[in-house]
Amino acid sequence: xxxxxxxxxxxxxxxxxxxxxxxxxxxxxxxxxxxxxxxxxxxxxxxxxxxxxxxxxxxxxxxxxxxxxxxxxxxxxxxxxxxxxxxxxxxxxxxxxxxxxxxxxxxxxxxxxxxxxxxxxxxxxxxxxxxxxxxxxxxxxxxxxxxxxxxxxxxxxxxxxxxxxxxxxxxxxxxxxxxxxxxxxxxxxxxxxxxxxxxxxxxxxxxxxxxxxxxxxxxxxxxxxxxxxxxxxxxxxxxxxxxxxxxxxxxxxxxxxxxxxxxxxxxxxxxxxxxxxxxxxxxxxxxxxxxxxxxxxxxxxxxxxxxxxxxxxxxxxxxxxxxxxxxxxxxxxxxxxxxxxxxxxxxxxxxxxxxxxxxxxxxxxxxxxxxxxxxxxxxxxxxxxxxxxxxxxxxxxxxxxxxxxxxxxxxxxxxxxxxxxxxxxxxxxxxxxxxxxxxxxxxxxxxxxxxxxxxxxxxxxx
Amino acid sequence: xxxxxxxxxxxxxxxxxxxxxxxxxxxxxxxxxxxxxxxxxxxxxxxxxxxxxxxxxxxxxxxxxxxxxxxxxxxxxxxxxxxxxxxxxxxxxxxxxxxxxxxxxxxxxxxxxxxxxxxxxxxxxxxxxxxxxxxxxxxxxxxxxxxxxxxxxxxxxxxxxxxxxxxxxxxxxxxxxxxxxxxxxxxxxxxxxxxxxxxxxxxxxxxxxxxxxxxxxxxxxxxxxxxxxxxxxxxxxxxxxxxxxxxxxxxxxxxxxxxxxxxxxxxxxxxxxxxxxxxxxxxxxxxxxxxxxxxxxxxxxxxxxxxxxxxxxxxxxxxxxxxxxxxxxxxxxxxxxxxxxxxxxxxxxxxxxxxxxxxxxxxxxxxxxxxxxxxxxxxxxxxxxxxxxxxxxxxxxxxxxxxxxxxxxxxxxxxxxxxxxxxxxxxxxxxxxxxxxxxxxxxxxxxxxxxxxxxxxxxxxxxxxxxxxxxxxxxxxxx
Ligand SMILES: [Zn+2]
Numbered sequence: 001x002x003x004x005x006x007x008x009x010x011x012x013x014x015x016x017x018x019x020x021x022x023x024x025x026x027x028x029x030x031x032x033x034x035x036x037x038x039x040x041x042x043x044x045x046x047x048x049x050x051x052x053x054x055x056x057x058x059x060x061x062x063x064x065x066x067x068x069x070x071x072x073x074x075x076x077x078x079x080x081x082x083x084x085x086x087x088x089x090x091x092x093x094x095x096x097x098x099x100x101x102x103x104x105x106x107x108x109x110x111x112x113x114x115x116x117x118x119x120x121x122x123x124x125x126x127x128x129x130x131x132x133x134x135x136x137x138x139x140x141x142x143x144x145x146x147x148x149x150x151x152x153x154x155x156x157x158x159x160x161x162x163x164x165x166x167x168x169x170x171x172x173x174x175x176x177x178x179x180x181x182x183x184x185x186x187x188x189x190x191x192x193x194x195x196x197x198x199x200x201x202x203x204x205x206x207x208x209x210x211x212x213x214x215x216x217x218x219x220x221x222x223x224x225x226x227x228x229x230x231x232x233x234x235x236x237x238x239x240x241x242x243x244x245x246x247x248x249x250x251x252x253x254x255x256x257x258x259x260x261x262x263x264x265x266x267x268x269x270x271x272x273x274x275x276x277x278x279x280x281x282x283x284x285x286x287x288x289x290x291x292x293x294x295x296x297x298x299x300x301x302x303x304x305x306x307x308x309x310x311x312x313x314x315x316x317x318x319x320x321x322x323x324x325x326x327x328x329x330x331x332x333x334x335x336x337x338x339x340x341x342x343x344x345x346x347x348x349x350x351x352x353x354x355x356x357x358x359x360x361x362x363x364x365x366x367x368x369x370x371x372x373x374x375x376x377x378x379x380x381x382x383x384x385x386x387x388x389x390x391x392x393x394x395x396x397x398x399x400x401x402x403x404x405x406x407x408x409x410x411x412x413x414x415x416x417x418x419x420x421x422x423x424x425x426x427x428x429x430x431x432x433x434x435x436x437x438x439x440x441x442x443x444x445x446x447x448x449x450x451x452x453x454x455x456x457x458x459x460x461x462x
Numbered sequence: 463x464x465x466x467x468x469x470x471x472x473x474x475x476x477x478x479x480x481x482x483x484x485x486x487x488x489x490x491x492x493x494x495x496x497x498x499x500x501x502x503x504x505x506x507x508x509x510x511x512x513x514x515x516x517x518x519x520x521x522x523x524x525x526x527x528x529x530x531x532x533x534x535x536x537x538x539x540x541x542x543x544x545x546x547x548x549x550x551x552x553x554x555x556x557x558x559x560x561x562x563x564x565x566x567x568x569x570x571x572x573x574x575x576x577x578x579x580x581x582x583x584x585x586x587x588x589x590x591x592x593x594x595x596x597x598x599x600x601x602x603x604x605x606x607x608x609x610x611x612x613x614x615x616x617x618x619x620x621x622x623x624x625x626x627x628x629x630x631x632x633x634x635x636x637x638x639x640x641x642x643x644x645x646x647x648x649x650x651x652x653x654x655x656x657x658x659x660x661x662x663x664x665x666x667x668x669x670x671x672x673x674x675x676x677x678x679x680x681x682x683x684x685x686x687x688x689x690x691x692x693x694x695x696x697x698x699x700x701x702x703x704x705x706x707x708x709x710x711x712x713x714x715x716x717x718x719x720x721x722x723x724x725x726x727x728x729x730x731x732x733x734x735x736x737x738x739x740x741x742x743x744x745x746x747x748x749x750x751x752x753x754x755x756x757x758x759x760x761x762x763x764x765x766x767x768x769x770x771x772x773x774x775x776x777x778x779x780x781x782x783x784x785x786x787x788x789x790x791x792x793x794x795x796x797x798x799x800x801x802x803x804x805x806x807x808x809x810x811x812x813x814x815x816x817x818x819x820x821x822x823x824x825x826x827x828x829x830x831x832x833x834x835x836x837x838x839x840x841x842x843x844x845x846x847x848x849x850x851x852x853x854x855x856x857x858x859x860x861x862x863x864x865x866x867x868x869x870x871x872x873x874x875x876x877x878x879x880x881x882x883x884x885x886x887x888x889x890x891x892x893x894x895x896x897x898x899x900x901x902x903x904x905x906x907x908x909x910x911x912x913x914x915x916x917x918x919x920x921x922x923x924x925x926x927x928x929x930x931x932x933x934x935x936x937x938x939x940x941x
């Protein structure tokens with residue numbers, strides 16, 4: 001718990017709290033990771049000695065925390081206050097941790113750059129002209145900059161892991177159902193889960209175990225059954241030439257070499273169903289999104305016009321003003337694939353592909369303890385998505401959305417700095433195999449710990 | 463009215479979609495009180511208001527009630543039922559989708575028997591499924607307000623096959639259905655208060671030609687309006703066909719003020735509900751204990767009960783109809799009989815004096831001060847000659863007013879019959895002594911004056927003297 005020890009006085013010690021405020025303000029001018037933040041009044045907070053007690057953390061702004069807004073990065077919810085607290089957050093608060101702020105995101109979690117936030121721009125701490133990734137870009141950037149030791153994100157198709165990779169930190173997408181979704185603003189209910197961005201493997205593990213657990217408010221939560229954590233064999237996905245940028249390909253090779261050097265048995269694997277992952281993923285995600293976002297109609301809360309002729313008009317105005325282009329596109333796509341008469345062609349078929357992918361991965365996990373695969377085809381790209389079109393960005397989700405389709409846990413691990421930019425790599429394990437991921441990541445961490453961007457400092461709190 | 467006319471030429475097909483509010487403590491998917499009559503928006507929480515991030519959790523009691531009804535309607539029960547999202551916009555539906563069931567409802571392919579005239583009819587049940595209710599819009603001037611107390615209220619929908627043949631038959635079926643859900647204790651069946659609602663679909667066609675063009679009929683708030691709406695609609699459709707016109711598939715509303723149906727929307731404007739399985743709740747797989755509880759909750763259904771009452775206690779059909787209408791009354795009836803009372807006498811009292819008293823006090827029998835034990839005691843006191851029928855009626859009123867046992871009232875008020883000849887003779891002597899002129903007149907042959915003496919004797923005893931003894935002793939004394 002060395003990483004967290006150093007954080008324990010930033011809320012309780014007046015001098016350090018003042019420096020903390022300055023440190024946050026300094027970074028926020030550069031990266032804009034937080035939509036809202038506040039520190040407790042000096043002396044109001046105590047450390048009871050438990051590992052997470054008096055440790056500050058940030059929460060992605062699509063997760064409900066009472067006392068904060070719940071904007072989801074959208075105009076339609078810009079002034080909405082959360083009337084309750086998400087179970088995962090509540091569990092951490094019960095362990096003594098303190099929510100210091102809410103982080104920026106792509107609107108409703110739809111995107112992989114955080115540029116789709118309707119409220120604020122978030123920059124990569126390593127190069128402010130570049131994105132922090134997304135959709136949990138604010139959480140990843142805040143952790144990378146050393147504003148918090150960890151932050152919560154949500155992962156629907158890679159939204160925790162990809163920005164963690166872009167920002168050079170660890171990003172865990174837990175097994176589906178192990179962490180409660182109560183309080184997570186739904187985008188694609190059957191795919192998503194609350195995850196963790198953190199600077200060390202140890203912190204990632206502590207936070208994961210503190211927030212997980214059966215929840216009577218979420219009937220899809222499952223009991224966590226630890227599978228053996230020993231890792232000997234690592235399946236490494238064979239990547240076609242040209243599908244990764246030169247930097248990412250080089251970094252991938254670096255990680256493979258490291259695994260071999262650490263004594264793991266490395267086996268090359270292929271996943272034939274991979275070709276269908278992205279279309280199937282977007283079919284399911286948008287279908288669920290079209291229903292999940294239907295509740296935002298300007299009637300009970302959220303943006304709405306002062307006057308409307310009819311309830312239908314009120315809803316139309318609210319949505320037209322309140323939703324961004326990417327959100328509207330996905331709602332329309334989802335409505336399209338669920339039309340009666342077309343379900344077999346789209347939604348049902350996507351579910352069949354999902355089953356097929358699960359089967360292929362089951363076969364692989366019968367031979368390999370964990371698998372390694374890339375996170376994203378490129379290093380952090382520039383704002384404005386000049387390098388990738390919206391369609392290419394979706395195609396680029398192929399490596400991360402695999403875990404969401406199967407429900408398996410996935411962990412982003414820092415792999416290297418390429419031309420000064422962080423590049424990460426991803427590990428996946430069978431369901432409830434989180435400990436295997438931590439085990440490999442810890443070995444790699446000894447060789448290559450999370451890098452630090454210029455301006456990162458721990459001195460103010462030591 | 464219309465039925466006869468239509469039936470001459472066309473065959474009518476009616477199917478129903480009946481919604482019942484289940485009598486659960488809490489709502490379908492959250493812990494809020496299921497009480498929609500309260501102050502607006504007091505029984506609400508983030509879940510039933512559809513706040514971002516909330517998830518539904520299924521109310522097991524509602525699930526059980528759903529299975530209990532499906533079982534009572536002879537359905538094939540699902541061993542793995544699940545919810546789906548039914549997507550459509552409705553201003554007072556918080557999530558803009560309704561959590562309902564579609565592919566795997568709690569029960570399918572059942573039937574219900576009911577009496578129509580002298581016949582027993584069988585109506586096939588397509589399916590029984592659970593869902594949630596929406597809130598309520600209140601229009602105030604140029605504003606619209608919303609009350610979400612009812613949002614998330616557990617609803618059970620029962621869908622029949624188009625087996626009903628007329629408005630009258632449909633009304634009879636609905637009444638029998640209402641009685642059934644009340645017997646099962648899952649719904650109070652009040653159509654005027656909205657805890658039971660019924661939409662109908664109706665088509666007509668030449669005999670043997672199968673179903674015609676279906677028209678959905680809504681907004682009928684009582685079994686009577688269902689009958690009248692269907693009668694009107696059958697006749698309207700017949701007129702259209704008679705004039706060589708074509709019917710269109712549409713939804714029409716019953717206008718109870720004008721006694722007509724009016725078009726609401728045509729098929730082209732119908733919603734595409736885009737059903738898909740609810741990802742927020744796992745399928746529900748009832749275990750053996752659950753199924754045993756469903757079995758345990760089954761009761762003798764109204765029709766069976768009625769026939770039993772007729773057979774076992776020799777009641778007429780009308781008498782049994784009256785007794786079996788409420789399960790509580792039928793149970794009460796049988797309990798009084800078990801305590802030794804006689805069926806015809808119990809029926810007579812229940813349908814006249816007891817009913818009168820209940821109406822007067824606006825009470826139900828089972829919640830009145832007249833428990834089965836007290837009622838049986840009252841009848842026994844009368845049977846044993848301790849009180850007369852006339853006194854018994856007075857005691858009945860006292861039981862209602864004073865909430866005491868009949869024997870206690872009789873004792874307290876000294877109402878028991880005087881059947882000791884010596885005591886009666888003493889009273890007669892007293893009356894005769896006070897009315898010497900009348901006695902003289904009777905002895906001289908004016909027999910009608912004897913009635914006056916009997917009246918005086920009864921007055922003297924507060925009506926308690928055994929009438930036969932009074933007659934006998936008086937005659938002896940006067941002869
Ligand atoms: Zn509620």
